[in-house]
Amino acid sequence: MTSPSNDDITRILNAVNDGRGAARIRLLDLIYHELHRLAGGLMRGERADHTLQPTALIHETYIRLLGSQSPNWANRAHFFGAAAEAMRRILIDHARERNAAKRGGGKVREEWDPTVSSDLGSPEELLDINDVLTEFEALEPRKATVVKLRFFAGMTFEEIAAVLDVSPITAKRDWRFARAWLASRTDAP
Numbered sequence: 001m002t003s004p005s006n007d008d009i010t011r012i013l014n015a016v017n018d019g020r021g022a023a024r025i026r027l028l029d030l031i032y033h034e035l036h037r038l039a040g041g042l043m044r045g046e047r048a049d050h051t052l053q054p055t056a057l058i059h060e061t062y063i064r065l066l067g068s069q070s071p072n073w074a075n076r077a078h079f080f081g082a083a084a085e086a087m088r089r090i091l092i093d094h095a096r097e098r099n100a101a102k103r104g105g106g107k108v109r110e111e112w113d114p115t116v117s118s119d120l121g122s123p124e125e126l127l128d129i130n131d132v133l134t135e136f137e138a139l140e141p142r143k144a145t146v147v148k149l150r151f152f153a154g155m156t157f158e159e160i161a162a163v164l165d166v167s168p169i170t171a172k173r174d175w176r177f178a179r180a181w182l183a184s185r186t187d188a189p
Contacts, residue, residue: 006162009076017072024066035061035083041154052094061086077163084148088130091152095126132185136178142166146174147182 009030015023039054039061064086065071065079073079129151137144142164149155149163157175161168 006076009079010074013071013073013075013079016066027066028062031079031083032058038083038153038155039087052091057087057090060090064090077165080149080153080163081145084145084153088133088148088152091126092130095124128186132182135185136181140178140181143174143178143181146171147178150175 009027012023012027012030016027035058036054039057061083065082071082073082133144133147136147145164146160149160150157155163157168157171160171160175164171166174
């Protein structure tokens with residue numbers, strides 16, 4: 001199956017923004033396979049008995065994105081950025097729930113290796129990543145989006161470049177900068 005063009009998705013997003021109900025179904029048809037691929041990449045690093053599966057992650061993401069709110073996405077990049085953020089928040093919420101049951105269990109904190117993408121690790125690690133990424137996002141929003149799309153959505157640099165409307169070289173440069181910054185923050189005492 002071929003990926004829908006940026007123009008196709010932008011056209012459908014405009015229809016969703018205008019409140020046309022049928023456009024929401026058409027949007028899901030257009031993006032479902034791409035979201036499923038991204039969610040599958042995210043979930044690859046999780047344990048086999050994980051209670052959150054890729055399909056559930058996609059559905060929860062879609063519900064959060066198109067729930068009762070009135071979405072207003074400018075284009076494909078804006079939508080997939082919002083989708084990556086929604087997936088991140090869902091995984092963080094899930095990790096918090098799992099971590100709450102284990103609080104006080106004598107776990108040893110392990111430092112996050114930002115060079116490894118798609119292996120989400122333990123709930124504690126995911127929460128640590130979220131904290132550092134939130135701090136980084138305040139300083140470097142586009143670079144933080146590159147991290148979200150690469151780490152949480154499992155996108156390639158070419159896909160990230162297309163979503164953010166930058167060159168693949170810029171996406172790689174942003175990733176290298178972000179990795180170095182995040183590594184410096186996670187190695188700090």
